[in-house]
Amino acid sequence: MWTFIVVAVLLTAGLAAQDYGNRLRGILRHACPDKHAVSQINSSYSATDQDRQWKFECKALGSTSDCSWSTSQDSYDTELRYHCPVNRVVAGVFSDFDMAQGARSWKFLCCSVPNFVTSECRKSPLVNYWSKDFTWRLPAGHFLTGVQTQLKNRDTGDHRWSFNYCKGKTQDTQTVNSQILRANKPVANLVVEGDVIVSNTRNARICSDCRWEKLQATVQVPFIVSDSFTSAEKDQIAKAISAFHMSTCIRFVAHTNQPDYISIVKKSGCWSWVGRIGMSQEVSLGAGCLQSGIIQHELIHALGFWHEQSRSDRDAFVKINLANIQDGQERNFDRLDTNNLNVPYDYSSLMHYAPRDFSKNGEDTIVALDPSAQIGQREGMSEKDILKINKLYVCTDYLHAYNEWDNVLENTLSRTCPTGQAVSGITSLYNSEKNDRLWAFSCKALNRQTTCQWSSSLNNYWEPFNFNCGGGKVISGAYAEHSRLFKDRRWRFQCCSSPGFTTSNCYTETHINYFQEYFSWTVPSDHFLTGVQSSFDRPSG
Structure with a gap:
């Protein structure tokens, strides 16, 4: 357990x-x-x-x-x-x-x-x-x-x-997309889906060849920021960009002589092209656009993504109420031929319309088929937004080693979160034939500056263990060697600290599983994993 x-x-x-x-x-x-x-x-x-x-x-x-x-x-x-x-x-x-x-x-x-x-x-x-x-x-x-x-x-x-x-x-109950639509009223006739620029000669539906170039382990996206922004506004842009650096292999780098680059400008409205289009391409962050979620929203467009409710599979998750949509704006609800990257539909995506966007009568234009689902985002990228970016750009260090898992049965598990991240979730599936488990550790941003250290082995085979990183440290990696003789694993964990980061209000989660059961557990938001306890059952392994 x-x-x-x-x-x-x-x-x-x-x-x-x-x-x-x-x-x-x-x-x-x-x-x-x-x-x-x-x-x-x-x-x-x-x-x-x-x-x-x-x-x-x-x-x-x-x-x-x-x-x-x-x-x-x-x-x-x-x-x-x-x-x-x-x-x-x-x-x-x-x-x-x-x-x-x-x-x-x-x-x-x-x-x-x-x-x-x-x-x-x-x-x-x-x-x-x-x-x-x-x-x-x-x-x-x-x-x-x-x-x-x-x-x-x-x-x-x-x-x-x-x-x-x-x-x-x-x-504020307004989603990012609703705030964008409000800021874009002066340019509403110049964009599609509320904030996307398209060319008459460019396919507006599919962006299969417009990814930014990957160099070794990172994707380099050159960019410049217009001097029309104040120092405080530039700091806000830099803060929003840092979220990509913390959670993905995307690296926005200063433009020098690269032919293709993003030019962040202060024009009317918040808008972007979808994906890399070649040469200089503008991303506008005008009045009402300089909050972190909106900045990230427009940059996700520039990385190659359309809005979430435009997905090819959206009809299984939302209903579009055409009768409530403003006349002439129906095209903003088109269903596109998209690459969904085998990532589930995300009601809480930063790229999702709000329920009443483009409404002509104050009624919902888009309704979640799951009545408990909250549509839209107000703060920043969701976990699935981040996953889609990492999958599209094959950010190997930010993905599991074996499709959805970090190990092969009866082989060593070795998973270390990328620098600056900590464990955000653990999933495990038991195989009764091998008496072993598949493991998947997901990660989330902690701090760009971290100091990390691996523990010694915590247990002998067939023994329980009780491990805690200690004050101010969180778990950011796991290593488990497997014995075919004992059909068990010996565990070590990596613990990381960060300048100015402190822990408080610690609590122990109830048993996550009972021996051979499958489990999937996610660290609550604003929390971090600091310790693990495990018991061993010899009959089941």
Whole structure:
């Protein structure tokens, strides 16, 4: 079994629950105090009554408003699946035990806050085994948005539980694309899809031959910045560009004598060409365009990407309401012949339209087929935006070594995050024939300046281990040698620190898996992985 120790860069305080909120086979009623939402869930199982007792803790949310209870969701013959509407979080629970069914029905209180936006949503691993107690705490800065059960036990009727949670904060609710459309009103007739420049002689649909040149391990994109920008504005552009350097093999380099380059200019509106077009190509960052997300949006266009909802497979994920689109703007919703790079559709892409972009009546022009999905981005590149860039430009150091995995069964695992990055997620699949696991470690930006050191071997074969990097350090690499004789691995981890980087509010995640199970776990946003615990089961390996 694997357990992960996570560190937050945020601090939280909460209201502690005192006792269980229900008697066994009794009614459960819990509503957080006003301006609070659920922060922790505790559950204890009784084999005698074949039921669970529950208690909840709450933390400050803000000025909650527009709270409403869901319809009843039963877990009699089907698994429980519930998710609050977009930008709402769970602030209360009601559950009634049905004696005839021997199971519970559930209702959830979902609340919103003015200008409160959820993003970077995650699904927890299964937090319990059948008939086992559990405690699950929400990461700092995150809120509970959904609940589901899996794998109902036929003998006891008990379920295994997992939870949906999202980063949440109060902010401007306009997405990057909506801000671009507002800034581009003076040039609306000169662009397609709101901010893309196309030539009459150029294919506006496919960009298969317009990548920037890759030299050894990095892609060199020469650029210049117009002197019409102030020093502060140039700093903002440089900050937005640094995100590419931290997360991809793209390197924006000062233009010298290269024939093809990007010229960042201060003209009317925010716009770009798609991909490398040859010679000097402009990217405009005019009034209303100098925020990090917009700058990155336009540069992603210049790297070769269209908007997310233009993808060839978009109709499986969103519905376009043509009746609500401004007259003459229907072409901005064309579905294109795109290379999707085997990356799943991304509702939270920086390149996605907002629900009411190009609306003529204030109604949605684009609707997510997943009702719990938040469409659009407000801050910066999503994880899938970054993955698509790395796949398009074959950024080997930023991708897994063997397609979706970092090792081959019964062979050494060696995965080191690129310089300046730390582990952001771990996925593992057990192979019963080989008694071994495939592993995939994903990475995210930490800091450009890091000092790293590998641990010594943490365990002998058939032994558990408990490892923590120590204060101010996070895990950025993993090495595991395999023994075919013992059918087990010996582990080492790389820990990195960075000037001025400190850790706080550490917590231990619940068991991520039970022995032979598959698992996929993602570090919550604004958090980093600092430690790992593992136990060993000899019969299963």
